[in-house]
Amino acid sequence: MEKADVIFLNGKVATVDDEFSLAEAVAVKSGWIIAVDSNEKIKKYLDEATEVIDLQGKLMLPGTHDAHMHGVHTGLSLSPLFLDVRFPKVKKISDLQEIIRAAVEKVPEGAWIVGMGWNEMLIEECLAEGRTLKKWDLDVVSPNNPVVLNDYGAHRMVVNSQALGRCDISEKTPDLPPEAGLIERLENSREPTGYLNEWGAQVLVWQQVPTLPAEEIEACILEMNRELNKYGITSHVDILGIGGNQLIRGTWGEKSIGIYEKLAREDKLTARVSINLLAGIDGIQSYQAITEGLEKTTLPDFQDRNWVKAETVKIFGDGGGWLRENNQVVGDHGRSTFPGETDLAQEKELIKTIIEVHRRGWQLGIHAIGGRTIDTIIEGYKQALEKYPRENPRHFIIHGDDMTVENAQVAARYDISMSVQAVAAYQMMDFMRLRFDEEYGNALFAWDVYQKAGVNVANGSDSNIFSLNWLEGAQFAVTRQTVSGNKYRPDLTSERADVIRMYTINGAKQEHLEAVRGSIEVGKVADFQILDQDILMIPPEEIGKTKVVMTMVDGKIVYKNS
Missing domain, CATH: 3.10.310.70 (Diaminopimelate Epimerase; Chain A, domain 1)
Incomplete structure (x- = not known):
């Protein structure tokens, strides 16, 4: 029988499989899970060379996937001069x-x-x-x-x-x-x-501020990886590309893609990365700028796409929001980031771009805050999929603040996902809801409703904009209580298991990687986190105070809370 490099015993292992089943122990060989079972059954994978980690009854979860963040920029923000x-x-x-x-x-x-x-x-x-x-x-x-x-x-x-x-x-x-x-x-x-x-x-x-040299970008990535691991995060998204070459000291630029790949080959990364390509030249969002940017984009030869890959195009559909005409709103109606003198013209340009990027074989992730943007993106995805059918592109909406139940029902039919940030709602819902009338504003971020409609909802942080602490976001999702203590529509809370899915297996599905990560099952990578409290059982208001005790990536300990 194959013997394990590492076995974990005496834990409460939430596998996040289809049944959300629990186990006691896990065996790992060469960075892959070879068994998940009871203590006694796992011990047969033990020999004198096996490392044994006693979980002491603590909760083990799959490593968190941060489904939307700015990685190199986060590393820059950790600098004392930022x-x-x-x-x-x-x-x-x-x-x-x-x-x-x-x-x-x-x-x-x-x-x-x-x-x-x-x-x-x-x-x-x-x-x-x-x-x-x-x-x-x-x-x-x-x-x-x-x-x-x-x-x-x-x-x-x-x-x-x-x-x-x-x-x-x-x-x-x-x-x-x-x-x-x-x-x-x-x-x-x-x-x-x-x-x-x-x-x-x-x-x-x-364009007048000096961009970071390669060695400083590398330092940003490694520092950011260490910070991710403190929060149990073992994989993440980054937004990089030719359109970001002149943004934020180059930390959104294409140079970083090659540096990620270099660090992966040198076995220095401690978090896996899926890159969303910011293609619009100079950050401009238009059909011409995005298609031209894609034509000019040259990607490295990715050695192991479980570590670094770039298969998604990131588009900004709006900035602060592009709102529906019938919205009860305080302030500006907003507009799309796409050119056009009217809403209809902007809508046509955005849909035209969606169809073309889809036709070229890319997955799309589109930033959308306002309802008009969300409506337009869903219509664009529908038209693209009907005109150029292909299996499982899994296009998604990033943020989706003003998503409706009707949107979710259509999204589910076309396998359109969401990439949301519960920690943003935790920190900002008190203010965000003021853009809408009270009844409607209080019902924002109804992720449980969207999931029940059949939408795959993945969760992240949008770091360095919001905190990397996914447990604060999880607490909001199960309580609907903000950092200021206000609760909004507690009937829209999510079940704890569903929230954990949003931060693990659902993120893997967004990346087309659910066969290799996102749950603790045989044949998947050994990416785990161990928590100091059982977030399945403690009072929901305590979830955000929970700490990560240990993080493992590829079967190796990358963080340990002393």
């Missing part, structure tokens, strides 16, 4: 100014200062005055250093006067097409305020 300007660190403009002031003291005069995280809804002066941050909020503490700060969602940016001057953004700079972005200007003047929206506007700044 400013964290999120709430609650920044409640007032003076808080932000002190963070910038401290950074200015650490870098040479003239050096770029970058960071991310501000939210005007959580900054006292911005909320009171009904505005975003402006250049004058930064100038007072950074007269000689260019400062670039993305908001919490990365779609918006504020820069100081030094940065505007370095980038030659002035009254003479032409306005951008609406689909490219916005250079905000003073009322009754063409003077830029320092606020920029969407990728076409941001490229004007980022």
